[in-house]
Amino acid sequence: MSDQSTLSAEFRTDFGKGAARRSRRAGKVPAVLYGHGEEPKHLALPVLEFATAIRYGGMTHVLTINLPDGTKATALPKAIQRDPLKDFYMHADLLLVRRGEKITVEIPVQLTGEAARGTLVAFENDRIAINADATRLPDSLEVSIEGMEAGDRVTADDVTLPADAELAADPELLIVMINLAPTAEEMEPEAAEAAEVEAAEPAEAAAEPAAGEAGES
Secondary structure, X not given: OOOEEEXXXXXXXXXXXXXXXXXXXXXXXXXXXXXXXXXXXXXXXXXXXXXXXXXXXXXXXXXXXXXOOOOEEEEEEEEEEEOOOOOOEEEEEEEEOOOOOEEEEEEEEEEEOOOOOOEEEEEOOOEEEEEEEOOOOOOOEEEXXXXXXXXXXXXXXXXXXXXXXXXOOOOOOEEEEXXXXXXXXXXXXXXXXXXXXXXXXXXXXXXXHHHHHHHHO
């Protein structure tokens, strides 16, 4: 289960893209805290502490937020926006939670073990939705494929959940399928076809300028 991280927040009174940029330049992540029917609170979180918490526990990591009015809030990351090019946090949505409160959340699935030789592992779904205590969410759910043979499969209903959690996904949701690996003989025609395509492409490219020159003369 994820531990908790404590962050000290500031209230934001300026909004819009310009205000958000100023917050980021000051080393803060613009965020909004909402839930339980309360008025949303617009916050600025210290970027280094926030990044460490998310890197450590991901979207199931419980955050204790020290608010400027002296109160504390317990929250989970609900949505995080990151700039894919510059790799910085643009904004975070935080959901208020209480100990003992059950919420529905998607938990990552991790495969362990090795399937039988001569098989291919098709990882169909890497997350499963569960209902669990908001402050006791597992970081991941392990699925063992040790010794599985071609034709074996794992569905959501086969995955072992924590004692206080319930499955929220379709029980028949396919997580892993073990397929028979193609033989060398089966792969040879495909390799030969790919080689023919690669050989034909340079020849076609070389022929194009010649056709163009003939048209210009």
